[in-house]
Amino acid sequence: MKLTLAVALVVAACAPAADDKDVGRLPEGPGRELAGRICMECHDSGNFRKARLTSEEWSDSVADMVERGAKGTPAEIEAVVQYLAKNFGKGAPVRINTAPFAEIRVVLGFTVAEVRALLEYREKHGALKSFEELLQVPGIDQAKAEAQKSRIRI
Numbered sequence: 001m002k003l004t005l006a007v008a009l010v011v012a013a014c015a016p017a018a019d020d021k022d023v024g025r026l027p028e029g030p031g032r033e034l035a036g037r038i039c040m041e042c043h044d045s046g047n048f049r050k051a052r053l054t055s056e057e058w059s060d061s062v063a064d065m066v067e068r069g070a071k072g073t074p075a076e077i078e079a080v081v082q083y084l085a086k087n088f089g090k091g092a093p094v095r096i097n098t099a100p101f102a103e104i105r106v107v108l109g110f111t112v113a114e115v116r117a118l119l120e121y122r123e124k125h126g127a128l129k130s131f132e133e134l135l136q137v138p139g140i141d142q143a144k145a146e147a148q149k150s151r152i153r154i
């Protein structure tokens with residue numbers, strides 16, 4: 001009985017949020033489907049979307065994942081590296097309407113409470129239409145959001 005409960009808890013804790021698993025939330029462009037298929041098999045998109053790496057660093061990171069069991073042909077793996085370098089390179093913006101929790105938290109430095117407020121707002125009202133709308137989201141620190149404006153894409 002105890003063991004069953006423990007197993008159930010572990011399974012629940014490991015299940016990624018459904019919306020982070022959604023390939024459709026990844027930035028569009030060549031390699032998106034492959035990245036969705038190859039990189040979201042073991043964890044959700046937050047793991048890589050919260051990172052901002054150079055091409056070389058992405059190449060190393062993906063090689064590390066291949067060692068851990070990520071599967072793809074060499075050409076597919078290369079396409080994924082290019083996709084990641086293009087969309088999650090140094091200074092790449094955060095797409096505020098599709099970014100998962102970890103990306104908003106880590107890249108923009110929002111607090112847990114602020115990210116929750118934003119995700120709740122997104123859930124309730126759908127996609128934000130402007131940067132000004134972001135400033136109006138209850139619970140968002142306006143000064144902090146303003147300071148990150150150049151890194152935020154609507």
Ligand code: HEC
Pocket residue numbers: 038039040041042043047048051061062064065068069070071080084
């Ligand atoms: C076979 C399982 C598996 C696949 C497939 C996989 N990963 Fe991972 N990944 C892991 C594990 C295990 C960790 C470490 C634990 C965690 O953070 O979830 C991890 C962590 C990460 C991290 C955090 C940094 C680190 O080294 O801990 C990044 C970035 C990452 N993965 C990117 C990717 C990318 C990009 C892909 C697609 C090419 C990918 N992963 C595919 C298993 C996998």
